[in-house]
Amino acid sequence: xxxxxxxxxxxxxxxxxxxPRAIAALRAGGDPAxxxxxxxxxxxxxxxxxxxxRGWSRWMSEARALAEGxxxxxxxxxxxxxxxxxxxxxxxxxxxxxxxxxxRGRGTR
Numbered sequence: 284x285x286x287x288x289x290x291x292x293x294x295x296x297x298x299x300x301x302x303p304r305a306i307a308a309l310r311a312g313g314d315p316a317x318x319x320x321x322x323x324x325x326x327x328x329x330x331x332x333x334x335x336x337r338g339w340s341r342w343m344s345e346a347r348a349l350a351e352g353x354x355x356x357x358x359x360x361x362x363x364x365x366x367x368x369x370x371x372x373x374x375x376x377x378x379x380x381x382x383x384x385x386x387r388g389r390g391t392r
Contacts, residue, residue, distance in 0.1 A: 309349040
């Protein structure tokens, strides 16, 4: 059975660890309910376990849009999210340059 290579999963654990709470806070416009954080954690877990790069990129793009839109109201969460996303994008570019399947222009921008 052929298994799809998922080099995007081997980048760093920060998106899965740090983004769920930041995203839930940005969605809520303040401190998120524990259920909202858990919902984001469940979403990212599904993406990592059963998702594809396209879904992962969509989630990262959505996180970027939330962070950019919430920067004035929640600068701490927005900065954290943008730092994680920018690091992820830089690592994706590194994989693309090394021929690891992260095609040019396929980051989260």
